[in-house]
Amino acid sequence: MSNAVSALNGASFEGYVTVTDMGPAGMITLRGDLGSAAIKKAIGMAVPAPLKITSKGENSVAWMSPDELLALCPYEVADETAAKMTKALGKAHSLVANVSDARALIRLEGADVREVLAKLTPADVAAMQPGDLRRSRLAQIPAAFWLTDDETAYVICFRSVAKYTFDLLTTVAAPSSKLAPT
Amino acid sequence: MLLLRCPYCGVDCDETELSPGGEAHLKRFGPGSEDADFEGYLFQRENPKGVHFERWRHANGCGKWFHAARCTVTLEVFGTYSAQLTEPPQDIKDAITAKRPGWHWREFA
Incomplete structure (x- = not known):
């Protein structure tokens, strides 16, 4: 099998916040009755x-x-994990899809990630x-983002707009664009 | 700016995170119905100055459709509720009555 690469191929940018492409990341969409034991x-x-x-x-699981x-796992085990999930769900009305190749994952690091x-x-x-996650938009595109701590945030967007997202983030994270303290 | 609370995920969404879906509570008239009913279903829309009911979709978010009751004059939002309801719930009607006594919209009041 050919080597999997992300749309941004590991690009990184140092501004007042560091923007880093996380490379191929495993992402599995899971739909069904979230209250059911099968999903758990x-x-x-x-x-x-x-x-x-x-x-x-x-591994992480995000409420969408x-x-x-959306289940997050290492890229290499995404197919295997999706198959396991499908098996675990059995006959429960549900859908499992490996969407790893349709998405991009970008990390933001720095004291001003919120800004x-x-x-x-x-x-x-x-x-x-x-631990909070929001699905919203970044400029003109839909994206999901969450904080793992006060100085680290992750952004998920569609692979087709990964470059656009990266350019947006690097523009607003450019050292000269920091907002004055209020 | 319009802020609506999505009744499914509880987020206060900005207007730009939503897609407008037109008027709420349209009753469908399909094949076999009277021409006048079908015309009404397709074309006749309310254009009120005041209380209005609309459909919105939380497009840049959870993706769910929901209903919103708001005032077209002041942009005041009276509440949002599930898209599965065929008429506004009583608490929404009460909230509107408290602010706009004597309101009516189509067959609701």
Whole structure:
């Protein structure tokens, strides 16, 4: 099999916030009744509360909508994990799809990650705490983002707009574009 | 700027995160119906100055459709509710009555 590469191929930018492409990342969309035991069994951890993301080891599960979750895992095991989930769900009315190759994952690091995101989205980023996730928009495109701690944020967008997202983030994270302290 | 709370994910969405879906609570008239009913279903829309009911989709978010009751004059939002309802719930009607006594919209009041 050929080598998987992400749309940005590991690009990185040093501004007042560091923007880094995370390379190929495993992402599995899971739809079904989130209250069911089958879903809990399939993801192998507690179902996240609305607008939250929960992690266990190198796997995470994000709440996407009242009937949709996004499971994050290493790229190499995505197919295998999706197959396991499908099996665990059995006959429960559900859908599992490996969407790893349709998405891009970008990391933001720095004391002002909230400011960088807030410049691009109408979401109330200042009120977001680590573990909170928002699906919203960044400028003209839909994106999901969450904080793992006060200085690290992750952004998921469609692969087709990965370059656009990276350019947006690097523009607003450019050293000269930092907002004056209020 | 219009802010609507999505009743599914509880997010206060900005207008730019939403897609407008036109008037709410349209009753469909399909094949076999009277021409006048079908015309009404296709073309006749309310254009009120005041209380209005609309459909919105949380497009840049959870992707769900929902209903919103708002005032077209002041942009005041009376509430949002599930897209699965065929008429506004009583608490929304009460909220509107409290602010706009004597309101009516199509067959609702």
